[in-house]
Amino acid sequence: MTTAGSTAVKDAGMYKRSTRPAPPPRNNFERAAWMYMRYSGLVLVFLALSHWGLQHIFNSVQDLTLQSTVNRWGVTGQVANFQIWFWRAYYGLLLGLAMLHGLNGLRQVAYDYMHFRPLYWGFMGLSTLLIIAVSVAGIAALLLGVNIAAAGGAVVR
Amino acid sequence: MKVHLKIKRFNPEKDKKPYWGEYDIEADESDRVLDALQTVKWTIDGALNFRRSCAHGICGSDAMRINGRNALACKLLIRDAVHNGAITVEPILGLPLIKDLIVDMEPFFAHYRAVMPFLVNNNEPGERERLQSQEQRARYDDGTKCILCACCTTSCPSFWARGEYVGPAAIVQAHRFIFDSRDEGAADRLEVLVEPDGVWRCRTVFNCTEVCPRDIQVTKLIGEVKQALVTGKID
Amino acid sequence: MGTLFTTVRDTLRYKGREGQWLWVLHRISGLGILFYLILHVYDMSLAYFNVPVHEQMIALFKTPLFSVLELALAVLLIFHAVNGVRVALLDLRPELWAKQQLATRLALIITVVIAAPTIIIMIIYTINAHLGPVATTIAR
Amino acid sequence: MAQYHQFDALVVGAGGSGLMAALYASKSVNTAVISKLYPTRSHTGAAQGGIAAALGNMEPDKWEWHAYDTVKGGDFLSDQDAVDVLCQEAVEAVIDLEHMGLPFDRTPDGKISQRRFGGHSNNETKKPVMRACHAADRTGHMILQTLYQQCIKNNVRFFDEFQMVDMIIVDGVCRGIVAVELNTGELHVFHSKAVMLATGGFGKVWKITSNAHSLTGDGPAIILRKNLPLEDMEFYQFHPTGIYKMGILLSEAARGEGAVFINDKGERFMERYAPTMKDLASRDVCSRSIYKEVRAGNGIGGKDYVYLDFRPDRINKYFEADGSPRRVDAEYIETRLPDIIEFVRVYMGIDPIVEPVPIQPTAHYAMGGIPTDLDARVLADETGKVVEGLYAAGEAACVSVHGANRLGTNSLVDIVVFGRRGGIRMAEYCQQAQFQPISQESHTRAEAILNGIRNSTGAESPGQIRKELQMHMDEHVGVFRTREKLEIALEEIRSLKERYKKIKIDDKGMRWNTDLMEAWELGCLLDLAEATAVSGLAREESRGGHYREDFPNRDDVNFLKHTMVWTDNHITYKPVHIGRYQPTERKY
Numbered sequence A: 001m002t003t004a005g006s007t008a009v010k011d012a013g014m015y016k017r018s019t020r021p022a023p024p025p026r027n028n029f030e031r032a033a034w035m036y037m038r039y040s041g042l043v044l045v046f047l048a049l050s051h052w053g054l055q056h057i058f059n060s061v062q063d064l065t066l067q068s069t070v071n072r073w074g075v076t077g078q079v080a081n082f083q084i085w086f087w088r089a090y091y092g093l094l095l096g097l098a099m100l101h102g103l104n105g106l107r108q109v110a111y112d113y114m115h116f117r118p119l120y121w122g123f124m125g126l127s128t129l130l131i132i133a134v135s136v137a138g139i140a141a142l143l144l145g146v147n148i149a150a151a152g153g154a155v156v157r
Numbered sequence B: 001m002k003v004h005l006k007i008k009r010f011n012p013e014k015d016k017k018p019y020w021g022e023y024d025i026e027a028d029e030s031d032r033v034l035d036a037l038q039t040v041k042w043t044i045d046g047a048l049n050f051r052r053s054c055a056h057g058i059c060g061s062d063a064m065r066i067n068g069r070n071a072l073a074c075k076l077l078i079r080d081a082v083h084n085g086a087i088t089v090e091p092i093l094g095l096p097l098i099k100d101l102i103v104d105m106e107p108f109f110a111h112y113r114a115v116m117p118f119l120v121n122n123n124e125p126g127e128r129e130r131l132q133s134q135e136q137r138a139r140y141d142d143g144t145k146c147i148l149c150a151c152c153t154t155s156c157p158s159f160w161a162r163g164e165y166v167g168p169a170a171i172v173q174a175h176r177f178i179f180d181s182r183d184e185g186a187a188d189r190l191e192v193l194v195e196p197d198g199v200w201r202c203r204t205v206f207n208c209t210e211v212c213p214r215d216i217q218v219t220k221l222i223g224e225v226k227q228a229l230v231t232g233k234i235d
Numbered sequence C: 001m002g003t004l005f006t007t008v009r010d011t012l013r014y015k016g017r018e019g020q021w022l023w024v025l026h027r028i029s030g031l032g033i034l035f036y037l038i039l040h041v042y043d044m045s046l047a048y049f050n051v052p053v054h055e056q057m058i059a060l061f062k063t064p065l066f067s068v069l070e071l072a073l074a075v076l077l078i079f080h081a082v083n084g085v086r087v088a089l090l091d092l093r094p095e096l097w098a099k100q101q102l103a104t105r106l107a108l109i110i111t112v113v114i115a116a117p118t119i120i121i122m123i124i125y126t127i128n129a130h131l132g133p134v135a136t137t138i139a140r
Numbered sequence D: 001m002a003q004y005h006q007f008d009a010l011v012v013g014a015g016g017s018g019l020m021a022a023l024y025a026s027k028s029v030n031t032a033v034i035s036k037l038y039p040t041r042s043h044t045g046a047a048q049g050g051i052a053a054a055l056g057n058m059e060p061d062k063w064e065w066h067a068y069d070t071v072k073g074g075d076f077l078s079d080q081d082a083v084d085v086l087c088q089e090a091v092e093a094v095i096d097l098e099h100m101g102l103p104f105d106r107t108p109d110g111k112i113s114q115r116r117f118g119g120h121s122n123n124e125t126k127k128p129v130m131r132a133c134h135a136a137d138r139t140g141h142m143i144l145q146t147l148y149q150q151c152i153k154n155n156v157r158f159f160d161e162f163q164m165v166d167m168i169i170v171d172g173v174c175r176g177i178v179a180v181e182l183n184t185g186e187l188h189v190f191h192s193k194a195v196m197l198a199t200g201g202f203g204k205v206w207k208i209t210s211n212a213h214s215l216t217g218d219g220p221a222i223i224l225r226k227n228l229p230l231e232d233m234e235f236y237q238f239h240p241t242g243i244y245k246m247g248i249l250l251s252e253a254a255r256g257e258g259a260v261f262i263n264d265k266g267e268r269f270m271e272r273y274a275p276t277m278k279d280l281a282s283r284d285v286c287s288r289s290i291y292k293e294v295r296a297g298n299g300i301g302g303k304d305y306v307y308l309d310f311r312p313d314r315i316n317k318y319f320e321a322d323g324s325p326r327r328v329d330a331e332y333i334e335t336r337l338p339d340i341i342e343f344v345r346v347y348m349g350i351d352p353i354v355e356p357v358p359i360q361p362t363a364h365y366a367m368g369g370i371p372t373d374l375d376a377r378v379l380a381d382e383t384g385k386v387v388e389g390l391y392a393a394g395e396a397a398c399v400s401v402h403g404a405n406r407l408g409t410n411s412l413v414d415i416v417v418f419g420r421r422g423g424i425r426m427a428e429y430c431q432q433a434q435f436q437p438i439s440q441e442s443h444t445r446a447e448a449i450l451n452g453i454r455n456s457t458g459a460e461s462p463g464q465i466r467k468e469l470q471m472h473m474d475e476h477v478g479v480f481r482t483r484e485k486l487e488i489a490l491e492e493i494r495s496l497k498e499r500y501k502k503i504k505i506d507d508k509g510m511r512w513n514t515d516l517m518e519a520w521e522l523g524c525l526l527d528l529a530e531a532t533a534v535s536g537l538a539r540e541e542s543r544g545g546h547y548r549e550d551f552p553n554r555d556d557v558n559f560l561k562h563t564m565v566w567t568d569n570h571i572t573y574k575p576v577h578i579g580r581y582q583p584t585e586r587k588y
């Protein structure tokens, strides 16, 4: 067989296949969880660090009183003003994102080390319940405000 | 020069658990660690066991933990391995120990097979070669260098934790085909890799990249597979 | 706990570089923050559900022991945030991989740069609160 | 006790030839592959430079030219019917590999890229031709990986880390093999209709060698012990460019890309020995030239090595001197020869881009081996009688395409072309043949041999014997041979064989007893060393890789024939199949 060297046959699309669509994968949960960890993490940098800065740097835990909470949350029964709505949104978002992020993080760790399936599911079930319960309580308190009546008048408006 | 070798020994027919064997040998500083092991085997204790074949970093037989870190014994020179006149050699982690430096490689190869490490293309190829541009060839070049030595997979903390994790080596193999313009099996491979024990187990630790004796950018390739799954595009 | 023990042992045995240790820290810090967060949200919810207990817990947070834990938490959170950004960026932009060594070092440096003043400020607050005027004088 | 398995076809060895055979045989019959290494550890993976095929992708080429080059390279000892098959089917085989997914380097227009290689020429202009298809300098690695991948795809059954130690041949019919499962130390009897031996070379007979520790010639040694002959054992190739003292190969691809040899005076000495092909003359010619320079006191610093120079500026200078328009730069060299450059950096600690590399000839390739016909069927004697049910391919075999000296890149062609032919033929045979009965005691011979070594209480160390063997072979059965040298070697080998009977090993266990297996392999090395020396002594001429200083010329009248050596050291001869090309003087 004699073939002359390099008679180029570059017709259009000869090597085409540059961007093929990958199929939508069947199991999307792990993928979604993975992406959530990254994106929520990026948002949390701002929320969590600003919260930390506010509570621990500009103010000190040492100066923390019920009053400072009232200043942001308002008190039970009070009609929320713009400021209170702002803090509700800020804390609500922080709480939700962080809890979900933490819960999924915990799931990853548990998945790594708990190979006995019932143990894994049991542990994650309990953890999920606990985290949901605490989160719901937290959000409820955020919306309902500081229960000034139960504070025995310690808080000055 | 004089070299003090500390080798983790274990004989399943005799020992309850591994112990350290210590050997003093004479070696050239430009010798390979493998040569030192051979010297021990041929002149001190023939019962020392380890895998080896090519002796120049091309067959992938002799992955072991040298001074705590994975390496091919035949690709690490004595002068680079001695610390205070001594070298420690242990089997790789995460695979069942059989004898001395020999571990069971079967789980490793099972993961390899799981990602369909072969070209899938059911079109009639014709009489001549399928055409591929130089750029397309370069796109997947890195992964083709892999010699399946398992240095990467057995250095990965996620793999130590879960032997079910397919591991970096298998992902590198999958990458080699997913990004080959001649291949059409990407969909099926990604189905495997999107599972919980697929790419998501990779926590970007970089141990794999740091030990690959073929200088493959393992973590980068894993990242590209993750991106393929995230964006649904292969380019 | 299946492989927890072996993994911890192997992690200690294996001589990984920065990447491995950052990962260990990330994991520990993440779990630590989660633990604190649960406690903290529980405590805050008591501002509505049970104010007296809420106030007792706030008092507890002001004790020296908790002040020290708070310091640790600060470092963990800052580290987790900075390192989290590193991981997220590397994961979402594979082309940055070539710079991973640099990224690891940067993450550590940024953590220190943010954590150091934070800790100093927090220590001053704590000393002020517990030792009062003495510290205030020194601080001035 | 031995475990028992039954398969239509068995392939022993999972290098390129074994996998190719298995791939094709498994398409129609129940096939198993037995390998003492994981398949991807086979030494085919070390092959660097390329695989020859007259694709004509870069410049005009014809398979007939390839055939002529092969015959000439083999110093006219090649069987020309086999060479025709080799070169014609090479084209098909390379395309086949590409279709299987092999990542060949590409030309700008997307075809398989090719490069120059020693001894391959345009027959009209006599100039080197680009015929070696390659994937960087990892061609063998890619072939091995690709074939293994295809075997996985086709569900070929593998017995990895099983070492064959005996064959079952009864009444001239091969009925299976006996192997040790390394992990348990247990014996397994594999009962089959057909067996293919693809166990690779035996370079470990020498000390300075490019070959892997595992290349101990188990297949050919067992053949000898079964009272079957080996062909052309005196023809062993010494590759000119091994890393000094280590023997690690630096592929001829380096010279294909323009590298040259220089001596202590900085001369490009190959100009004197091969005026046309120069540094791309055949390997035997280059190796001898290097040693002639060394003898003339032109070795570097008066020592026993010369330089291989692939500094880009030097290469360009030589291109210029040759009137070639090609130019290279460091980047080009790095992308074309990445592994070779890394070997030099890692193992010598020098950078070949800025410094020349010390090299010395290294034992490399067995032209001889188990005699076969064109369908890889093993021959029982010089008359062409075949051993029913027994096949061989690859470096272990000798179809005699390589004759007295193999051309670079032709071994990879050999393994794929004859591996495939053998696999297909074996499957056809299995489809019509019946299982022949085997005895319950088939494994007892192997068991006795292994237990003999395990429990031997002598005083000799196998390591010491191996070392002495390799030393004598390097010294006396190397590039230059004489009657005296060969006789000394034979005497030494025989006394080592006596000592071998009194060895003692440290590991008495069953599981993963590499001490035992290495000692067993040493027995193979000794047998093959003896066969090599005996064959060399009988061939009183110089041809290709076999150079006798006491008979420096080729002698077509008396020695244009293949040597067949038998276990009791007697020798018979077989004629060479001459076709289109009559023997002429060989000049490069």
Ligand SMILES: Cc1cc2nc3c(=O)[nH]c(=O)nc-3n(C[C@H](O)[C@H](O)[C@H](O)COP(=O)(O)OP(=O)(O)OC[C@H]3O[C@@H](n4cnc5c(N)ncnc54)[C@H](O)[C@@H]3O)c2cc1C
Pocket: D012, D013, D014, D015, D016, D017, D018, D034, D035, D036, D037, D038, D039, D041, D042, D043, D044, D045, D046, D047, D048, D049, D050, D051, D139, D140, D162, D163, D164, D165, D198, D199, D200, D201, D210, D211, D212, D215, D218, D219, D249, D251, D364, D365, D393, D394, D395, D396, D408, D409, D410, D411, D412, D413, D415
């Ligand atoms: C460094 C180097 C570079 C080379 N470069 C080139 C090149 O560029 N071009 C070229 O054409 N050729 C080249 N060659 C030559 C070529 O690579 C080999 O000749 C060829 O690959 C041999 O293939 P094979 O299939 O016969 O055997 P191998 O690949 O050696 O495989 C042998 C197989 O047999 C198995 N085996 C052995 N003994 C037993 C036993 N007792 N029981 C069970 N299994 C056993 C082994 O496990 C292995 O799987 C090179 C060789 C070397 C050493």
Ligand code: HEM
Pocket: A037, A038, A040, A041, A042, A044, A045, A046, A048, A049, A098, A099, A101, A102, A103, A104, A105, A106, A108, A109, B202, B203, B204, C026, C027, C029, C030, C031, C033, C034, C037, C077, C080, C081, C082, C083, C084, C085, C087, C088
């Ligand atoms: C402040 C900004 C934060 C960023 C940028 C961030 C980022 C990340 C990222 C990217 C991961 C995934 C790591 C991986 O998969 O390897 C992760 C894991 C985790 N995060 Fe965060 N996170 C932040 C805050 C938090 C908070 C507030 C919590 C606690 C509720 C938390 C708890 C966890 C846990 C438990 C893990 C799992 C650790 C592991 O799998 O090893 N993180 N974080």
Ligand code: SF4
Pocket: B145, B146, B147, B148, B149, B150, B151, B152, B153, B168, B169, B172, B211, B212, B213, B214, B215, B216, B218
């Ligand atoms: S990617 Fe590198 S370390 Fe991993 S198996 Fe392949 S060659 Fe070995």
Ligand code: F3S
Pocket: B155, B156, B157, B158, B159, B167, B168, B201, B202, B203, B204, B205, B206, B207, B208, B209, B218, B219, B222
């Ligand atoms: S070490 Fe493991 S976690 Fe990922 S980056 Fe490598 S696979």
Ligand code: FES
Pocket: B051, B052, B053, B054, B055, B056, B057, B058, B059, B060, B061, B062, B072, B073, B074, B075
């Ligand atoms: S012995 Fe082959 S890679 Fe080390």
